[in-house]
Amino acid sequence: MTQISEIRVENLMIDFPVGGGLFRRDHIRTAHDVSLTLRAGEALAIVGESGSGKSTTARAISRIVKPTAGRILVDGHDILAPGRQPSRRDYAAKVQMIFQDPFGSLNPVHTIRHHIARPLRLHHPDLSSARIEDQVIATLTRVGLSPAAQTADKYPHELSGGQRQRVAIARAVAVGAQFILADEPISMLDVSIRLGILNLMDDMKRDGIGFMYITHDIATARYFAERTAVMYVGHMVEWGESDSVTQTPFHPYTRLLLDAVPQPGRRRQAQPPQARRAEIPVRRPDSRGCPFAARCPQMREICRGTLPPVTQLKDDHYVRCHLAETR
Numbered sequence: 057m058t059q060i061s062e063i064r065v066e067n068l069m070i071d072f073p074v075g076g077g078l079f080r081r082d083h084i085r086t087a088h089d090v091s092l093t094l095r096a097g098e099a100l101a102i103v104g105e106s107g108s109g110k111s112t113t114a115r116a117i118s119r120i121v122k123p124t125a126g127r128i129l130v131d132g133h134d135i136l137a138p139g140r141q142p143s144r145r146d147y148a149a150k151v152q153m154i155f156q157d158p159f160g161s162l163n164p165v166h167t168i169r170h171h172i173a174r175p176l177r178l179h180h181p182d183l184s185s186a187r188i189e190d191q192v193i194a195t196l197t198r199v200g201l202s203p204a205a206q207t208a209d210k211y212p213h214e215l216s217g218g219q220r221q222r223v224a225i226a227r228a229v230a231v232g233a234q235f236i237l238a239d240e241p242i243s244m245l246d247v248s249i250r251l252g253i254l255n256l257m258d259d260m261k262r263d264g265i266g267f268m269y270i271t272h273d274i275a276t277a278r279y280f281a282e283r284t285a286v287m288y289v290g291h292m293v294e295w296g297e298s299d300s301v302t303q304t305p306f307h308p309y310t311r312l313l314l315d316a317v318p319q320p321g322r323r324r325q326a327q328p329p330q331a332r333r334a335e336i337p338v339r340r341p342d343s344r345g346c347p348f349a350a351r352c353p354q355m356r357e358i359c360r361g362t363l364p365p366v367t368q369l370k371d372d373h374y375v376r377c378h379l380a381e382t383r
């Protein structure tokens with residue numbers, strides 16, 4: 057299986073039709089000009105509140121959702137271009153999604169062995185049963201589900217939430233995932249076991265697996281991901297090296313997210329009233345202005361009418377904010 061070293065998303069736009077009659081359909085814009093790069097052995101965190109377009113972006117990369125515009129380049133090859141599309145099965149094996157609720161993706165009537173062995177058989181029809189069993193055991197051991205033979209005999213309901221998420225990761229690895237798009241993989245787990253899953257994914261980075269880590273929690277993004285992109289209503293508002301984005305945040309929305317992170321010994325600052333009151337807006341293809349304007353404590357007149365351009369703050373730190381233009 058050829059190795060993918062980079063998945064680059066360029067200027068992705070995703071619109072969904074909503075309501076309306078047959079001929080006058082309205083659209084909402086879920087992703088606007090999203091550009092990002094996933095690299096083998098690294099994690100990119102996508103951080104933002106509900107509805108910011110994080111999952112839709114991941115679904116476009118995994119080819120579940122067809123983008124309205126933009127390019128997805130896998131090692132330079134545009135997989136959306138006519139005639140250039142890789143086989144769905146091959147791509148799906150290499151680029152896999154895992155979800156918030158691992159129970160939802162496991163079938164309660166089948167053992168863990170079945171869940172790992174079935175995709176292995178599907179993707180490697182030439183493997184003997186003995187080899188499949190060896191791989192099931194090796195994979196369960198690799199994700200920390202030891203003793204693996206005992207775990208393999210169990211049913212999903214006999215495992216804890218953390219163990220089930222490990223099974224979901226094992227299943228992705230078993231079929232040869234090179235990139236894992238992890239959509240809030242720890243948010244439903246007990247706080248005490250979240251770190252174990254993040255550490256497991258961190259180990260897998262060292263084996264060359266690339267991650268897109270979708271989260272509401274900028275604190276775990278900083279812990280796990282080399283790079284972080286903050287999204288707000290379909291727009292990337294700030295991105296770059298995680299340390300730079302989280303230690304020297306520029307965008308008022310990033311600062312709001314960081315301010316909401318509890319820190320021992322620090323009293324939470326009072327948030328500006330605008331940041332608390334405004335509704336999260338719905339964006340349409342013809343929406344203008346900065347998506348965060350209505351909530352922004354530093355909103356200026358230009359923010360209402362003009363989408364801010366991208367400003368480079370440092371070597372690997374970018375922001376879309378009018379305030380950055382007049383620094």
Ligand SMILES: Nc1ncnc2c1ncn2[C@@H]1O[C@H](COP(=O)(O)OP(=O)(O)OP(=O)(O)O)[C@@H](O)[C@H]1O
Nearest residue numbers: 072073084086104105106107108109110111112113
């Ligand atoms: N198939 C669809 N049809 C119409 N609207 C959709 C569709 N899929 C997603 N949306 C809308 O797109 C917006 C972004 O959704 P998305 O799930 O990508 O956000 P998110 O940042 O991942 O949020 P969450 O953390 O809640 O999953 C939401 O307003 C959602 O309702």
